[in-house]
Amino acid sequence: MQIYITGSLAFDRIMTFPDKFSNHILPDKIHILNVCFLVDGLDERFGGTGGNIAYSLALLGEKPTILSQVGKDFDKYAEWLQKYGISIEGICTIDSEFTAGAYITTDMSDNQITGFNPGAMKHPSQFDMKTIDPKEALGIISPGNLNDMMDHPKYYRENNIPFIFDPGQQIPAFSGEQLVDAFDGAEILITNDYELEMILNSTGLTKEQVVDKVSYLITTLGEKGSVVNCKGEETRVDAVPVEKVVDPTGAGDAFRSGLLKGLSMDKTVVDACKLGSVCAAYAVEHSGTQEHSFTMEEFTQRFESSFGDLNS
Known part of the structure; x- marks a missing residue:
C-alpha cells in the first residue's frame, strides 16, 4: 500500500532568550511596543506535519509520498528526506517563496513568542492526483495548504x-460547512480532545452526528492514550510509558505515523493505534519532531512489552 501525506513542510527556527520577556516590556507602553530580544543563537530543525509523519513512517520501513509545497531554500530539507528514502516527487517548489518557517523564541519562564511565515504553503501542491492507484492507496490530510485540505x-x-x-x-x-465537507466519508477523523470540541462548536454537530459521518473517530489524549469510536462503541488505547518526557511536540504526528503503519499492515484501527502509541513515546523522549530514531527490532520489542505480539 502506498501512503500519501498531504501536509506542511516547514523549518522550525528555535531561539532562547536568557531572561524574561516581562522584564523588557513596559505595561503602560504596550500600545507602542518596540522591543528587541538578544537570543542565545538559533537552532534550525526540520518540521511541518507532512515531514514529521513521513519521517517516522520511514523509520517504520514505509516510503510515503508527501504532497506539499516548498520554497527556494528547501535543499537541506530535501537531502534529509532522501536520506531516509522519502520521495520528494510529490513536492512542488515555488521559486518565488521561502519554505514555510516558524520562528520561536522562548524565555526563562517558558513563555513563547512565535512568528510563522507560511511562504510556499500559501500555494496548492499541484500534485496530479490521477496518478494515484485507488486500489493501492491510503491518504492522510494533515494541516497545510487550505486548498489541498479541501480538494484532496x-x-x-x-x-x-x-x-x-x-x-x-x-x-x-x-467554516463549519467546509469542515463537514472535508471529513464526511473519511475512514478516520483524528483530533485531540480540544480540537474535537472546536469542530463540534464550529459545525454545530453533536459528537454522535460527527461519528455518523466517518467510519472511525480517534481522539488522542496525550499521556492518557487515545479513544477509538466506531459508531458509538468506544475503545481506549493506553499510552506507552516513557523513560523521560523531554518534548511532547511532534508526538501527535508520530502517533499518526504508527497509525498509518498499522493500517498498511491490515491491522484493526484499535491495533493500529497501539503502534501509534509506541511511535509517540519515542517522539516524546526527544527534543524536536524528527530527532528520535529506532530500529524495527527496537520498535517491536517496545510494542510487545506494552501490548503483546505485534504479529498476532
Missing part, C-alpha cells in the same frame, strides 16, 4: 480511496 478529501472520496482527515491547527481557518 474530495478526490479520495470520489475515487473510493480511504483517507484520514486530520485538521489540527487549521480548524479555525475553515
Whole structure:
C-alpha cells in the first residue's frame, strides 16, 4: 500500500532568550511596543506535519509520498528526506517563496513568542492526483495548504480511496460547512480532545452526528492514550510509558505515523493505534519532531512489552 501525506513542510527556527520577556516590556507602553530580544543563537530543525509523519513512517520501513509545497531554500530539507528514502516527487517548489518557517523564541519562564511565515504553503501542491492507484492507496490530510485540505478529501472520496482527515491547527481557518465537507466519508477523523470540541462548536454537530459521518473517530489524549469510536462503541488505547518526557511536540504526528503503519499492515484501527502509541513515546523522549530514531527490532520489542505480539 502506498501512503500519501498531504501536509506542511516547514523549518522550525528555535531561539532562547536568557531572561524574561516581562522584564523588557513596559505595561503602560504596550500600545507602542518596540522591543528587541538578544537570543542565545538559533537552532534550525526540520518540521511541518507532512515531514514529521513521513519521517517516522520511514523509520517504520514505509516510503510515503508527501504532497506539499516548498520554497527556494528547501535543499537541506530535501537531502534529509532522501536520506531516509522519502520521495520528494510529490513536492512542488515555488521559486518565488521561502519554505514555510516558524520562528520561536522562548524565555526563562517558558513563555513563547512565535512568528510563522507560511511562504510556499500559501500555494496548492499541484500534485496530479490521477496518478494515484485507488486500489493501492491510503491518504492522510494533515494541516497545510487550505486548498489541498479541501480538494484532496474530495478526490479520495470520489475515487473510493480511504483517507484520514486530520485538521489540527487549521480548524479555525475553515467554516463549519467546509469542515463537514472535508471529513464526511473519511475512514478516520483524528483530533485531540480540544480540537474535537472546536469542530463540534464550529459545525454545530453533536459528537454522535460527527461519528455518523466517518467510519472511525480517534481522539488522542496525550499521556492518557487515545479513544477509538466506531459508531458509538468506544475503545481506549493506553499510552506507552516513557523513560523521560523531554518534548511532547511532534508526538501527535508520530502517533499518526504508527497509525498509518498499522493500517498498511491490515491491522484493526484499535491495533493500529497501539503502534501509534509506541511511535509517540519515542517522539516524546526527544527534543524536536524528527530527532528520535529506532530500529524495527527496537520498535517491536517496545510494542510487545506494552501490548503483546505485534504479529498476532
